[in-house]
Amino acid sequence: MYDDEVRLVNLTQELVEYEVKSRIPTATMRCKCNKCVTDVMALALNSVNSHFITSERGEILSRVSLTNMKGSNDIMIAILQAIHKVGENPMHPLEEVES
Numbered sequence: 001m002y003d004d005e006v007r008l009v010n011l012t013q014e015l016v017e018y019e020v021k022s023r024i025p026t027a028t029m030r031c032k033c034n035k036c037v038t039d040v041m042a043l044a045l046n047s048v049n050s051h052f053i054t055s056e057r058g059e060i061l062s063r064v065s066l067t068n069m070k071g072s073n074d075i076m077i078a079i080l081q082a083i084h085k086v087g088e089n090p091m092h093p094l095e096e097v098e099s
């Protein structure tokens with residue numbers, strides 16, 4: 001009965017995307033283009049464990065359930081470190097974006 005209803009969700013990714021998007025506006029970074037924001041997410045996700053669940057289609061994951069997740073403190077630290085690293089050294093020439 002659930003054949004078309006269930007999807008695989010990486011809770012860690014959901015949390016990282018949410019937190020990075022909410023922190024970027026106030027973060028100190030030399031560049032905040034889409035590539036840099038995505039690089040921050042990739043860097044943070046690569047340094048923490050994935051946490052997969054199955055979720056029924058359309059189910060909304062609340063921020064509370066994400067931040068109460070086991071290991072979420074490690075994820076927050078990974079996000080801050082990734083913002084710092086990419087913010088200091090964007091992985092693309094800055095001129096391309098600034099010109």
Ligand SMILES: [Zn+2]
Pocket residue numbers: 031032033034035036037090092097
């Ligand atoms: Zn950039």
